[in-house]
Amino acid sequence: MRKKILAANWKMNLLRNEAIELANQFSQYAQNHHVQIYAPFLYLSELVSDEDLAFGAQNFYFENSGAYTGEISLPQLASCGVKHVLIGHSERRQLFNETDELLKKKVDAAIANGFNIIFCCGEPREIREQNEHVQFVVSQLKNSLFHIPSSRWKQVALAYEPIWAIGTGLTATSEQAEDMHASIRQSIKVEIGEEVAESISILYGGSCNENNAKELFSCDNVDGGLIGGASLKNEAFKVIFQALYDLH
Ligand code: PEP
Secondary structure, three states, rough: OOEEEEEEEOOOOOOOHHHHHHHHHHHOOOOEEEEEEEEHHHOOOOOOOOOOOOEEOOEEEOOOOOOOOOEEHHHHHHHOOEEEEEEHHHHHHHHHOHHHHHHHHHHHHHHHOEEEOOOOOOOOOHHHHHHOHHHHHHHHHHHHHHOOOHHHHHEEEEEEEEEEHOOOOOOHHHHHHHHHHHHHHHHHHHHHOOOHHHOOOOEOOOOOOOOOOHEEEEOOOOOOEEEOOHHHHHHHHHHHHHHHHOOO
């Protein structure tokens, strides 16, 4: 059975008290499930993870320590109880010029430091219009992720996030999501092996909300969601949570 994961990406939103209040609201129902909240760095030492609700970092630098003014390392995160990180989010790729090569270094550092990662991939609109989206996404995975040995894939989950759907209100249809997730799983089967392909969780992200979550999560190859805007409102996130875990 693949793990169903629900991850909230709060991005650069919420003031301290708002973040703590929202985290408390999530913790009232997010028990016995795999819920992760990617919160701003500053709040991470106050938001204590437990078995069911884990707080993760949206970013980090790949070196463990040194003269890198303004950066945060994985050992520093670990010393605050953080064990989860996002890698390859399209906003980091596009706004902060994170290349496949840099992402490969981040993957290696996170795996070596024992972190769990959600590796994000996804195509821009023009690539989908040219019908090259599968090839594009698989090459993102080949360039930054597929080199890690099969024994370390337990630390990895994937998020397919079409860039044209992030924060735009446009969502992939369930057919588009299922097609891409199945293609990603097939490429893992070919490159890494069947066991990893069958056990890895592949989340969907991109304007997933309380109205479309149930349909997206009903796809065979969609194992959860990475939620941006709708994770900033408890009512919406709770409905998405219930949709994923079939709770009403
Ligand atoms: C995201 O940024 O990971 C995301 C999925 O955002 P949104 O849900 O707002 O599209």
